[in-house]
Amino acid sequence: MDGCLHCVFTWQKACSIFHTQGWKHLRRSFSTEKVIHKDHSLPNPSWSKDLRLLFDQFMKKCEDGSWKHLPSSECKVPQRIHSFKTYFLDSKPVKEDQLSQARPFTRSYEVGQGFEYAMFYNEDEKxxxxxxxxxxxxxxxxxxxxxxxxATMIDTTLGVCTISCMGLFMTANLNINFKSPIPLCSVVVISSQLDKVEGRKVFVSCNVRSVDEKTLHSDATGLFIKLDPEKSLT
Incomplete structure (x- = not known):
């Protein structure tokens, strides 16, 4: 149940603002909490030519509003910490200094050494x-x-897809088929979509392909459950 934990708490506040007011208001809201945001989903010197080219292509798609670039940072937003306590820590207190040092797993490596990625969302197509x-x-x-x-990036992508479409959810089940190994430092495209909704259950799926789309590296399905603030998960 913890595969997309940091993503969920960062996005809880983001989703409500995003759906009602858009990204400009989202950034303004976070700025009032005196948090310095560096968007790690923007090109940096470690990005390969393939990653930069794909990024530019999707940014072009954003110009007509059909796609949106989703910012990503390693910030420690107070709202995220409060949400963490609300849903999970009623009976398991964690020290404040431990939470203050927390950061999303996928943004905890030095630039170029770990997870380099950018995400784009199409609301009409989910x-x-x-x-x-x-x-x-x-x-x-x-x-x-x-x-x-x-698996981390598949879970993160499916989680962002679910939260962008439906609000605050958490991973309940993840099934991954590994079909072809991915060369280190190469670029792949993880395409996810919302398949169906059954009450509090949301079913999503994705595939992972090479830049030229000729190689299917993996495919996966996920089940996400809407969080109920009236029920404790501890």
């Missing part, structure tokens, strides 16, 4: 696309990306 480049610290078999690193 789709999220993640452009992902796995750095040298994510090695599994020699020269290839670790399966757990890919």
């Amino acid at each position: 789709r999220t696309v993640c452009l992902f480049q796995g750095g040298p610290y994510l090695e599994g078999p020699p020269g290839f990306l670790h399966g757990g690193a890919l």
Whole structure:
């Protein structure tokens, strides 16, 4: 149940503002909490030519409003900490200094060494696309990306897709088929979509393909459950 934890708490506040007021108001709201935001989903020197090209292509798609670029940071938003306590820590208190040092797992590596990615969301199609480049610290078999690193990005992408569409949810089940290894430091495209909703249950799926779309590296399905503030998960 904890696969998309940091993503969920960062996005709880984001989703409500995003759906009603848009990203400009979202950034303004966060800025009132005196948090310095660096968007880590923007190009940096570690990005390969393929990642930069794909990023530019999707930014072009954003010009007509059909797609939106989703910012990503390692900030420690007080709202996220409060949400964490509300839903999970009623009977398991955690020290304030421990929470203050927390950051999203996918943004905890040095630039270029771990998870480099950018996400885009299409509200009409209920789709999220993640452009992902796995750095040298994510090695599994020699020269290839670790399966757990890919699973992390699949869970994150499916989670962002679910939360962008439906609000505050959490991973309940994740099924991944690994079909072809991903060369370390190469770029893949993780395309996810919302499939169906049954009460508090949301079913999503995705595939992971090479930049030229000729290689299917993986596909996956996920089940996410809407959080109920009246019920404790502890």
